[in-house]
Amino acid sequence: xxxxxxxxxxxxxxxxxxxxxxxxxxxxxxxxxxxxxxxxxxxxxxxxxxxxxxxxxxxxxxxxxxxxxxxxxxxxxxxxxxxxxxxxxxxxxxxxxxxxxxxxxxxxxxxxxxxxxxxxxxxxxxxxxxxxxxxxxxxxxxxxxxxxxxxxxxxxxxx
Numbered sequence: 001x002x003x004x005x006x007x008x009x010x011x012x013x014x015x016x017x018x019x020x021x022x023x024x025x026x027x028x029x030x031x032x033x034x035x036x037x038x039x040x041x042x043x044x045x046x047x048x049x050x051x052x053x054x055x056x057x058x059x060x061x062x063x064x065x066x067x068x069x070x071x072x073x074x075x076x077x078x079x080x081x082x083x084x085x086x087x088x089x090x091x092x093x094x095x096x097x098x099x100x101x102x103x104x105x106x107x108x109x110x111x112x113x114x115x116x117x118x119x120x121x122x123x124x125x126x127x128x129x130x131x132x133x134x135x136x137x138x139x140x141x142x143x144x145x146x147x148x149x150x151x152x153x154x155x156x157x158x159x
Contacts, residue, residue, distance in 0.1 A: 038098035
C-alpha cells in the first residue's frame with residue numbers, strides 16, 4: 001500500500017479575494033434598506049398612522065429573509081478589506097439601532113392598547129355593576145315623565 005507523498009498538502013481553502021467575490025457589499029445594501037424600512041415603520045407608529053404599516057410587513061419579511069440568506073453565503077475564509085469591515089460595522093450599527101427603536105415603539109403601542117382596552121372593560125363593568133346599597137333616587141328633570149319607583153315597603157305582621 002503506497003503512502004502519500006510528504007509534500008502533498010490538503011486541499012487549500014480559499015485565502016485570496018480573487019477566489020470568490022464576497023457578498024458583504026450585498027449584505028450591507030440589504031441591511032441598510034432594512035434599517036431604512038424599520039425607521040419608516042417606527043415613524044409611522046409614532047405618528048399613529050397604523051393603516052400605512054400593514055403594506056410594509058411583506059417587504060420587511062422579505063428583506064429580513066434576504067439578510068439571512070446573504071449572510072449564509074459569505075465565506076469566512078475570504079479575506080475582507082478594512083474599508084468593507086468598516087462599512088459593515090456602520091450598517092450593522094444602523095440596523096441594530098433601528099431595530100431597537102422599532103421594538104420600543106411596538107412595545108409602547110402594545111402597552112397603550114392594553115391600557116385602553118382595560119379602561120374600556122373597566123368602565124363597562126362599572127356601568128353594569130349592580131348596586132348593593134340603597135341610594136337616593138336620581139333627580140328627574142322638570143317636565144320629564146316620572147317612572148314609578150318603589151319608595152319603601154311595610155309589612156303588616158299583626159295577623
